[in-house]
Every structure is written in C-alpha cells, then in structure tokens.
Amino acid sequence: MGIPSKHLVICILAVLPGLSHAQFDKIKDSMVQLSGIVMTADSLKALQGATITIKKEHRATITNEFGAFNMMVTKGDTIQFTFVGFKSQEVLIPFNIPGNQYTIIKTMTADTQYLAVTIIRPRPTKAQFERDFVNLKYNNFEDSIIRINMDPKILKSLSKSVPRDGKENSNYNLNNEAKSYYYSSQVPPMKIFDIPSWKKFIQSWKNGAYKQ
Numbered sequence: 626m627g628i629p630s631k632h633l634v635i636c637i638l639a640v641l642p643g644l645s646h647a648q649f650d651k652i653k654d655s656m657v658q659l660s661g662i663v664m665t666a667d668s669l670k671a672l673q674g675a676t677i678t679i680k681k682e683h684r685a686t687i688t689n690e691f692g693a694f695n696m697m698v699t700k701g702d703t704i705q706f707t708f709v710g711f712k713s714q715e716v717l718i719p720f721n722i723p724g725n726q727y728t729i730i731k732t733m734t735a736d737t738q739y740l741a742v743t744i745i746r747p748r749p750t751k752a753q754f755e756r757d758f759v760n761l762k763y764n765n766f767e768d769s770i771i772r773i774n775m776d777p778k779i780l781k782s783l784s785k786s787v788p789r790d791g792k793e794n795s796n797y798n799l800n801n802e803a804k805s806y807y808y809s810s811q812v813p814p815m816k817i818f819d820i821p822s823w824k825k826f827i828q829s830w831k832n833g834a835y836k837q
Contacts (some may be wrong), residue, residue: 657722660695661729663688663706675708680715687807698727712736 663675671692678685679696680703686696699702700720707713711733718727749757753763773779829835 632721654725655700656725657698657700657718658695658726659698659718659729660693660726661731662692663694663731663733664692664710665711666732669732672708672711675706675733678705678707681703706731708733708735709737724775762793 647750663677664670665672671690673688673690673692675688675692675694676685677687677694677696679683679698682702684696686694698708698718700718700722702718704716704718705713706716714731714733714736716729716731
C-alpha cells in the first residue's frame, strides 16, 4: 500500500530542516580562523606586507606593521607565504584541527641571488674625450651612412611617422578639451571665414605647394 502524497510531503518537510542543519554544521566545522605572525628566520624581525594566499581560491591578505595576519580558511587548504627577497613557503592546514582556530608562526629565509660581475669606471675627463675624439678612426662607408641619416629631408619625413610621446599626447588632449570648453554652449567659428587661413592658403598656392 503506497504512502499518500500528503503524508509524503509532510515527511519531506520534516526531514529538510534536519538535513540543512547537518549541512550547516559540516560547513561550520570545516571553516578555520587562521592567524599568525610572519618574521625573518635569522633575526626574528617582523615582515610587514608579506602576502598570505589561499592557492585554490586565489584569495589573499597581507601582514600589518607587526607581521601579524588574520583570515578565514578551510581545513585542507594550502596556504602560500611570499615576500620580496625571501623564499616562498607553503603550509597545509590540517583536517584534524580541534575547533575552528589555528595559529602559526612562519619564519622566512632570505632568497640569495648572485648577480653578474659589473665593472664601474669613472667618466673620462674633458682632455681624454678630446684626445679620443680626435684620434677616432672610421671609414668612408660609415661617414656616408651618417650623412644620409642626418639629411634634413629624411629627418623631416621620418618625423611625420613618429608617434607622439606621452607628453605630446597629454598636451594634445588638454588642448582639445580646452577648445571644447571655450566654445561651450555656442557655435565654434567656421574656418571658411578665417581671413588669415585664406591668406596662408593663397600664399602656399602661389609658392607651388599644390602642384601635385
């Protein structure tokens, strides 16, 4: 004999609160409040600004001026400790932590890096520069290349294809904004009625600028 649908609905409604409560208790038990201090291994000096990251969630925090930190994690999470100039380290949060709090003191070791040898020499004096410049030897081919590269016509043509730098772009945008503010709520002047522009155009025409 089947269970009436009314009784079935009542049974489901009676069981749901128990399941929700059990699921909430499971999630609550898995959460851990992680706190600790990060310091150097040699001098036990607090590291301010060290990064503590939960690897699987890409969620992180940093230490304060005392090297202390506090964050919520889950049991079984892998926590990564990083700081510029120090070797990164990882810590696994145990599954069998009693309660929901876990404290750790992490000491970090300096990451030694060996750079290539650099030789620093003093700048030459004025007399040394004049001596080396006078005695500088170069062939005719290099001289021709220099003269071609320094040709005013070539430099002028190249200047048209060179993009603006940051300062020029800033000035260009500021000038455009200033013009738009200047003619705000009014019609900007038409260049067709600008007498100096017409004079400049006619003079350029006479000089043969538009023959092509």
